[in-house]
Amino acid sequence: xxxxxxxxxxxxxxxxxxxxxxxxxxxxxxxxxxxxxxxxxxxxxxxxxxxxxxxxxxxxxxxxxxxxxxxxxxxxxxxxxxxxxxxxxxxxxxxxxxxxxxxxxxxxxxxxxxxxxxxxxxxxxxxxxxxxxxxxxxxxxxxxxxxxxxxxxxxxxxxxxxxxxxxxxxxxxxxxxxxxxxxxxxxxxxxxxxxxxxxxxxxxxxxxxxxxxxxxxxxxxxxxxxxxxxxxxxxxxxxxxxxxxxxxxxxxxxxxxxxxxx
Ligand SMILES: Cc1cc2nc3c(=O)[nH]c(=O)nc-3n(C[C@H](O)[C@H](O)[C@H](O)COP(=O)(O)OP(=O)(O)OC[C@H]3O[C@@H](n4cnc5c(N)ncnc54)[C@H](O)[C@@H]3O)c2cc1C
Numbered sequence: 001x002x003x004x005x006x007x008x009x010x011x012x013x014x015x016x017x018x019x020x021x022x023x024x025x026x027x028x029x030x031x032x033x034x035x036x037x038x039x040x041x042x043x044x045x046x047x048x049x050x051x052x053x054x055x056x057x058x059x060x061x062x063x064x065x066x067x068x069x070x071x072x073x074x075x076x077x078x079x080x081x082x083x084x085x086x087x088x089x090x091x092x093x094x095x096x097x098x099x100x101x102x103x104x105x106x107x108x109x110x111x112x113x114x115x116x117x118x119x120x121x122x123x124x125x126x127x128x129x130x131x132x133x134x135x136x137x138x139x140x141x142x143x144x145x146x147x148x149x150x151x152x153x154x155x156x157x158x159x160x161x162x163x164x165x166x167x168x169x170x171x172x173x174x175x176x177x178x179x180x181x182x183x184x185x186x187x188x189x190x191x192x193x194x195x196x197x198x199x200x201x202x203x204x205x206x207x208x209x210x211x212x213x214x215x216x217x218x219x220x221x222x223x224x225x226x227x228x229x230x231x232x233x234x235x236x237x238x239x240x241x242x243x244x245x246x247x248x249x250x251x252x253x254x255x256x257x258x259x260x261x262x
Pocket of ligand 1: 006007008034036037040058059060061062087088089090091092093095099114115116117118119120121122123124125126127128225
């Protein structure tokens with residue numbers, strides 16, 4: 001079974017992010033593998049353990065490859081970085097185009113593609129479905145269960161819906177975006193983390209994909225960031241210095257008259 005997992009490196013939730021200008025964020029250099037992508041990697045590894053085959057982690061990124069190394073440390077067989085200066089300015093569609101073009105190369109047959117339900121920084125939840133659309137294969141979003149019938153090339157997946165679960169089926173090849181609850185991603189052993197640091201990452205540029213700079217990057221972006229706005233400044237903390245029970249009375253008064261939340 002040939003399995004591909006789309007992975008993205010995102011800022012650590014504790015990283016400090018500031019609006020630098022209308023079109024630029026300043027992000028502290030603390031990154032980790034997108035939480036949902038680790039679930040996607042685990043889904044791929046579990047299927048490989050059951051049916052054999054290969055798990056390849058794949059990213060589009062001009063700088064960061066730690067998400068690929070995390071995939072290798074967890075147990076992926078191969079890691080591919082699509083990278084090219086012309087990718088700068090990419091929107092979700094351009095990223096999906098680069099990924100789908102790679103997956104569509106004739107020497108890359110695939111049975112299953114996993115992605116995260118969303119990236120924890122830009123949060124669009126678009127790349128997985130866009131890749132599937134471009135490849136013309138079935139996809140189901142936000143799955144929490146998965147059962148593959150390899151000989152029949154069929155898959156049953158579970159989604160959480162209002163009031164219960166939804167069970168869907170489709171044929172392979174297919175793409176699924178993974179949600180919390182599908183599995184518990186394994187924590188790589190230290191030895192594997194060390195090996196992954198030295199593992200070879202295969203680099204693929206646009207020329208190898210047969211794409212030109214007009215088809216991806218800023219020139220092909222359908223969506224552009226108009227402006228970043230910082231969150232409104234928080235009002236200063238107000239300390240209530242009175243003793244009980246006056247402090248409770250003052251608190252209730254402030255919540256009612258100033259904060260207007262009760
Ligand atoms: C080289 C480069 C230049 C960029 N330039 C700009 C820019 O100028 N302006 C701007 O606003 N944004 C830019 N971006 C950000 C980019 O538009 C988004 O990160 C990207 O479209 C994914 O959107 P998302 O994070 O909302 O992913 P979602 O759609 O929320 O991601 C869902 C899932 O798709 C997969 N996925 C997402 N991104 C990738 C990826 N890169 N590789 C592999 N799998 C992925 C993961 O499985 C992820 O869990 C750039 C990104 C790259 C790589």
